[in-house]
Amino acid sequence: MRLVILDNYDLASEWAAKYICNRIIQFKPGQDRYFTLGLPTGLPRNHPESYHSYMWNNFFKHIDIDPNNAHILDGNAADLQAECDAFEKKIKEAGGIDLFVGGIGPDGHIAFNEPGSSLVSRTRLKTLAMDTILANAKYFDGDLSKVPTMALTVGVGTVMDAREVMILITGAHKAFALYKAIEEGVNHMWTVSAFQQHPRTIFVCDEDATLELRVKTVKYFKGLMHVHNKLVDPLFSMKNGN
């Protein structure tokens, strides 16, 4: 596991973005596919809070991706289980995920795999925990009744199948989850801890997220920053990529 600690949210985001850039360049994309995350069900596609809108406004709008290569779980599908299975199939057909980028919840969940989710689960429909609903309430004008209670999500097992995993953790409210994820054992109550058993994981976090970690851990990984920074060095990818 690599733990990359940056000073603040903006620097952490920038580091992550540069890393993704480098990975894409190194990969020499031709048939590369990157999959995005789960979707709160029950919302029409053009609802401002649906993941379609979110991904469009924050990502797809700014890049020149072929729309046929953008796959988002459709929460309005008639048969949700079939939709999930089809999604898994699409991942397999694309050759698997090369880099999975995700965040973490305050309760240690990855995607919408709430505490208690199986660590070998696949894409499925999940009922959201109260914590998650509260966290998402801000997107629905603070009205809890408007927040969807179910979500389609990739499973922990699905993410473990990715060749590389990058988790972004920023903010003091995530600090305890980070502690549980990397300094305690693998536990289905903190589903992110499953990535301790993944061969290539990177956790990118800011100073606030390290508040619950041992000083020894933080010092160790900070000491490795010179190695980590090489990963985002633009020359690095061109040297290796050619």
Place this chain on the structure above:
Amino acid sequence: EDLWVRGGRILDPEKLFFEERRVADERRDCGGRILAPGFIDVQINGGFGVDFSQATEDVGSGVALVARRILSHGVTSFCPTLVTSPPEVYHKVVPQIPVKSGGPHGAGVLGLHLEGPFISREKRGAHPEAHLRSFEANAFQDLLATYGPLDNVRIVTLAPELGHSHEVIRELTTRGICVSLGHSVADLRAAEDAVWSGATFITHLFNAMLPFHHRDPGIVGLLTSDRLPAGRCIFYGMIADGTHTNPAALRIAHRAHPQGLVLVTDAIPALGLGNGRHTLGQQEVEVDGLTAYVAGEPPDPLGPRSQPASCPLCSQGTKTLSGSIAPMDVCVRHFLRATGCSVESALEAASLHPAQLLGLEKSKGTLDFGADADFVVLDDSLHVQATYISGLVLASCGDPAWEAPMCPAHPISVILPSSVSPWPWHTPILPEQIATVGSDIRDWCSPRSGVVVLTFSPFGFWGGWPPSPLLMGAVLGTGGMCLALPLFSSLCCKAQLRKCLQVQSDRMVWAPPVGREQPGKNHLPRRAL
């Protein structure tokens, strides 16, 4: 932020992305220029030698000429204005100027603006005294008798102190015609009553009305009146050419009520022509630089600002302003400089506010999804670089990047009339009749028909077409083509409608509707500069 256009309207690209899974067929890069909604001019008396108030046999071609020429000023829609004229003129001219959408032929006509003859004698300005009228006992019937049928009329300027004006205002408002107060000596009370009856606009604020007085602000006081109907925004036209209003007065009005300011040109036929004598309705005017005066008055050696523009006590020997010859983009630049407002405000005053005045803010004056794709590309100093109507570039500043589409695979793909001949007998090709020629011709055709539809203008090929042998070779090279009659143009029209244009710009000026702009939410507001 990019602007996406399809079928002449602005498209929501999210649907295109997720549902149709398509990218743009054509891309234009604004190169860092400003993208803004097209300007709307609600008071323009003519231009380029054309006088809308002249009852000629072919009024339509005069309007068409002005409509084409003002494209280079960034105006995409306008209201041709008729000054005070005898009833015969109205009966002859009004039916000849119908409401018309903009397109390759020129800017769109939103309807007529009839300024007078029901105006005040003292404040007639350049309007001829002989043809002024007041409402007789039959008020609205009298108006109908003067103007004729009102189908093509959009705005009427009248003086509210005339008797029976309130019934007239009410009647006009119920017919959807915008009533404007102007050329009047009304006090504030009369003006407020007129607004309660339905008036929504003030014609060229400060000009042809009583000056602001601290105990009776007159019509100018409407800007800050608290006795107006709730929620009603009073709009006011300003001629920001540097002459009609002192910049200090312009600033006062702007600061008092910025949301209601509508930039108008009040342009006269001399617009675009040089100095000298020209006509305006039944009057003669003299043009000197950027100012126009009623003719027959001796030139003022001290310059235009040394005397008041119109003195109610003696109009002989005073310079009575007579319309303006500043084009719309000059007005916008002057307004920006004089008030020091933001670029967005200046551009809104020329686009969004006139659209709001006419109740067209869903389709004009905005870059919202579903609105008509009428927009302008401006450089940093607000000089118009290109004008688009319904997504077609119609006037551009000689920059070769604007004339041709970006994609090198389509060297002769979309033919647009980039230079329009003023000859009246040269019929421009309508968009439905334009076919695309080139190697990827199948992309543009309806898949069902598989035929190439071509039409030719009556006078041979347009400038920019390839030489004939190459064209014929391309035509023969694809199977199943036919020389089209306009009957087949509908096939092409469908093909034309399906393709979409993406205009890339990160400096788009547009105000999202109230209630949609919510910072911090996932849905990003589109205004940027």
